[in-house]
Amino acid sequence: MRKMTFLVFTLIVLLSIVSIAAETIKIAAVLPLTGAVAAYGQQGKQGILLANEMFPEVLGKKIEVVFIDTKSEKAETANAVARAIDYEKVNAIIGELISGNSLAGSAVADKKKIPMVTPASTNPLVTQGKKYMFRVCFIDPFQGEIAAKFAYENLGARNVVIFTDIEQDYCVGLANFFKKTFTALGGTIYEEYYRTGDQDFSAQLTDALSRNPDILYVPGYYTEIALIARQARQFGFYGPILAGDGAEAQQLIEIGGDAVNDVYYTTHYHPDAAQTEIASVFIEKFQEKYGERPSAMSALNFDAYLIIYDAIKRAGSDDPEAIAQALRETKEFKGVTGVIKMGPDGNPIKSVVINKVENGEFKFVTVVNP
Amino acid sequence: MRMTLPIFLQNLANGILLGGLYALIAIGYSMVYGILRLINFAHGDVFMMGTYFAFYGVTLFLLPWWLAFVVAIIGAGILGFLIDRIAYKPLRNAPRISSLITAIGMSIFLESLAVVIFGGIPKSFAPPRIYPKFFSKMLQIGSVRVQILTFFILGITALLIIFLIWFVYKTKIGMAMRAISTDIATTALMGVNVDLVIGITFAIGSALAGAGGILWAMKYPNVNPYMGFMPGLKAFIAAVIGGIGSIQGAMLGGFLLGMIEIMLVAFLPRFAGYRDIFAFIILIIILMYKPSGILGAKLEEKV
């Protein structure tokens, strides 16, 4: 009997959940809000929420953003995109962040002819051969090449140890493109490997430092970069550490402390290099709203929202086909992370910014144009 | 790899440190397994919760760091006690597999609870915000550089283990624990409050996990809802290597596993990607050929 009462009660609770709906232009944000890479999803969400606050209306209609969680999983991403299209009836989609997940999701969106903009999936395959898939970030080969040139020419490095996170395709890809360019320039490379979630790098570092590298290249994500930097300094390595855009997060400094001084990284933007007006506004508003500096992830998600907003405005219609067409024709879009011209295959042509950490702050170093 | 003496000593120090942390977590696993024959999958998540308690103790409740740590350890203990009361006690007489499944469920539950309450963004458990900067200073001993933190962690680990051995071997409750692990039914007949003793075992094991979590976070200052899974699994492997059910075994297994992991990566850096495979292969070999582990007692089924 008690079981019965319990079941009935549960049923009542579940049935009394009613979702809220309204007449609007809908954009879905399919993000990894929980699971292994929840941090990026949460940062992305911050950027999109701010963008929605700053640009809430287009064509006289309110824009409603529906956040759909992917649990950082592929199957969930594909389902989430299908749900966004068929159930939420959205006009455009932002997401996902991880390349593999974006691929699973974009297969669905492309078939349904709904434009999808990924803020941060840098793998070349994500947009390849898809008419309705776009991104606002640059692709891995480009970033790796720039990093290698910077290391060789500006940092004067000849002997580099690369720390590859073998669990992240992003990281393996970057390391690979870096290696190609750097060895072509005449430098030598030695490789160490680790896995996402590893906490102890003492063995790899002991080995790596016995090779007397000029710099370390760690194209992974900020948690591991911070830990590697900390432990590297403890082992007496004080040279520069070069990283990719995965480094850019406040947590890098929080976790790394003094150790992350002299960490250089390739990324999408820096306030001091603000090529656009919107960038400084964004930084100011972001700090006002969340009390911290925006990360690259927040900025890219902000841009993903904004580029869709811009496309709707230019198309003068919220029809998905028209939005997609307008996205393809993007020429002089001024986003937070730079000026974007949409190239063929939905990949933007934009500049790479190189920043470094100095006394617990991100400082602008240089900008490399394509 | 050029393995010189200083490099070897450096790796030795790293291995001892990692091993000590594994040992702390492994003890809790081992105690619970010794009594209930239950692989408490949620143990790693108690470890994670303990770390969060300490983090919020300092940042939200503005407690001094040492007090926050003590409160967090006690909090982890209470959490362990509650987990046993809510999830495992009702299944005492059910098939063992049921408890194992529930433990898996509990692990998923605690992780998602942490995501909901604490959010998915990792928290930084670093000085000077959480604990004094003094600990992260480096000491140069001969050619080996060791952080003060290392001594702190080893010291606390040793202290906790000594306390535990005193508790298990010299107090009444400890005696009851050992009695239950030999024969639960008979012990109950002797008038021992079995449920209470099991609850206390969970509480102590979980408190140790909480302490392990805090020390872990001091060393690797990244706190997130999923941080407990791998160390938890590794600690379980350590417990099995040493002989599950035995406290000394868990310690030995912890140190061995930590050392093996560090040394393998040090000697064979190319195989760093296979690091976790080593742990699992050791686990499987031990389970196949000496399931009682190095120090464990032999368990045989009667026909």
Added chain:
Amino acid sequence: MITVLYRKLPTRMKVFLTIIFVLFMILMLFLAQKKLDTYWIRILTLIGIYGIMAVSLTFINGITGIFSLGHSGFIAIGAYTSALLTMSIQQKQMSFFLKPLIWPLNSIQLDFLSATIIAGVMAAILAYLIGYPSLRLTGDYLAITTLGFSEIVRILILNMISVTNGPLGLKGLEEYTNIWWPWGWLLVTVLVIGSLVSSSYGRALKAIREDPIAAKAMGINVTKHQLTAFVVGAFFAGISGSLYAHWLTTIDPRPQTVGILLTFNILIMIVLGGLGSITGALFGAAIFAILSEWLRIVETPFKLFGIQIPAISGMRLLVLSTIFIIVMLTWRRGIMGRSELTWDSIYNFFLRLRRKQ
């Protein structure tokens, strides 16, 4: 003692009913494909895939009583095998830019059906190799060993770059998995495993679950039977892996794709459905797939008894795991327990209803 009569329907009648039922399901799926939107078709397809995963795991865990936590390893092998076989040669050359794909994989391309069957066979071979040593263990030791093996499989996939493309995974697979493949394979799975379970072999497997020593003494070759069950279960797990990969169109070795988290999800399904019941596993798979999607409501702002509740991400899994624990604590049999929903049981249910009147 009161003996309750248990009547059985004639075999011919049951075969007839089964055929009718299958035809009815085909019709329903056909209608679903015509009428429903992509979202629901995706969920239906997923139920088919989950169904195969759940039935094959419950065959190993629930019916034979080998508590395996290694299912994701077999699914991973199946997914990779078939993906490597169906990818076009051109696609392979493009994807494998870290290290080129080894011969002969780099020069073959097969159709989806053959690739799927080979995927199942590969998973079965792996199960044989894993099962042979590990089935000497029992209970939670076996559970942790199989978990270890599945993790080893995943780490090997991660590291064997010239075969698996390592962490980059395999991308841009053809989307072969429509609604028919999974449901067709599900039918095969249920028929094969159902036939086995209802035969003398099934009784032997259940006997092993109940008491392996007594089973030995009654003349059953326990190891051989356990190994057979393990291999058959793995075969279908491999099949489901192939379907899964070609449904996602990409596969990689992350823990959330083919790791321990997938095993845990399948475990939730079979526990909800009742550990040891094929029909229960099917219900569990359907409930899990639908509930996971339906519970998205709790992650958007919603109203409960008229109170506005803000969006909290992560609520879905919290609710699911709470349900899971409550099921384990209060209703351990799950939906079906160890019974099956068969024509006989339906018939007897109605007989009993009539007798009561």
Added chain:
Amino acid sequence: MERETVLKLDNVTMQFGGLVAVGDFDMNLEDGELVGLIGPNGAGKTTVFNVITGIYTPTKGKVIFRGIDITGLPPHYITHLGIARTFQNIRLFGDMTVMENVLVSQHHKLEERHADKILQKHGFEPKVVGKGWFWKSILKLGYFEMERRMIREAEELLEKVELSDLAYEKASALPYGMQRKLEIARALATEPKLLLLDEPAAGMNPHETEELMEFIKKIRDDFNLTILLIEHDMKVVMGICERIVVMDYGRIISKGTPAEVRNDPKVVEAYLGDGSYA
């Protein structure tokens, strides 16, 4: 007339580490005999059963069953060759019906082709019916006929042991006495030549014990069995056994007819010294 030797234990020793559970054990069982194996607790009686049925491989010595050396063979082979047993603490397949419990015991006839070859080599009738039943079961080829045959045989057996009424009850739902009986029926379903009963009367009241004694005698005649029986209840042992073997500390201390054993001072000492039997 000389009877055929069914079972011969030749100098069997079973050691666990340093502990000798059974030492230098010799025993002959002849066709149709009903022999009791008694001794104080921990004397090694059940170990003898485990050695005969292949659960343990003896450290030393040989087990010969109908002329076949079965030492070290796996349990399922030995069952197929014709030895069945029950357990001291009932080990039924609790979640399965009475019928299914019995059917499980027929399964080896579909499977044990290797053991069957041993039977044939020694000139006995093969037991295995056809081959390829695994695939036939999946494809349902000729399977229904086989299933019907197995069920018919099981029904006949249940009829003989008077369990027909309970055929579709769960084994764990049966009353204790019935469970004991079912365990014996399940063992009979393997078509044994030799039946080993491990304390069949344990936990029974005098009335049930009386019935059990009749039952054992009846099945011996009906099924043409040789029976070896461990029992603590002296009434049972003295009442139905033709011969008795007494063990203490893993060794035989006495053997003979019930009357001989009863008066053997060594037996009395073993029991009184142990204090478990009064």
